[in-house]
Amino acid sequence: MSRRAFSLVEMIVVMGILIVLVSILMPVVSSARDAANGTLCESHIRTLTQAFLAFAAEHDGHLPGAIRNNVAWTWTNASGAIIDSRPPDTAPDHADWLFGVFTGNGGGDMTNLLPFAPQYGTIWKYVNNNSNAVSNLPDGGSFATYRCPSLTVTSPGSSNTGAPGSNGRFDYAAFAIFNGASLKDIPATTIMHYVVDPDGKANQFFISPNPTWAAKQWATVYAVMPTPLICQEDPKFAINSTNMEGEHCEEDQMAHLHRGGCFYGSIDGSANWVNEPNQIIKQYWFEGTHVWEAVEPSGNTCSLDFDKGIWNYWALQ
16 A cells, blocks of 8 residues: 655644754753752852861861962062061961962962862862862862853953953852851941942842941942852853952952852851842943942941951951
8 A cells, every 4th residue: 555755745744843842941951951050059059058067167167368469479568668568477377268379479370270260179078078289189078069051161361351260260250258267257248339220130139228237338239248258250251261269359249140140158058049240341340349348347337348468357347
């Protein structure tokens, strides 16, 4: 018995149906992948945060150090006269959480030192089951926890001029203001000032117009949030551009990869989602760590934006 072949019209109809189905399924698959990556990124942030707290538990309550500690510093006034200086801090417990003692000039172009991060950092053993780094290769550990699964690896420093991507070693940064700080001196909650937010995404945290906290004249409202310790940094502005290090300070901005925001770890050990004001054009006080404010040990308030390169400088505030 003969079989009738498909006509050209029938084949076109079938192909059209398949194309429609693919167009319907692709966003669903993409959304599911993004959700899975977000969940994994949140898990990484939580693990790193717990590693910071584990370090503190073994070091009299002090958090890990930052990259500028192991560098000599000289401060000058407007006329160039030296007003203060400080020799390198070589205490092993004060070393950087990512690079350890391999800190170069304390930031900037760290391309040549990337092979030392993160396995020489002071929290490596807490992340990788007490595995200690003994060479430029991870000693039985994994870099995965230091990476966001949503970012593809690009050439180190390329995010300064090209598409945002990972430097291949780490995508997370710690708030430099808490370099070596004692947990007992850090407040449980912080505020994030709201300015222009082009994305218009909402945060899950309480928004208040109370002017008590609005120390900056440009602020109108703010969110009360768990105090940030470590976060995913936007590679466009720092972590894979001109400053490939793990300090989050000054104009460094958080990423906007997961539901329009990112995850950050707090000093209470929690991982939280936040949509930090996304300033596409750099405006200094309207962006990055400048929009975060906390109560200092002295009782005054300050932005979480500076890095003095001094271990436990927070205690002097």
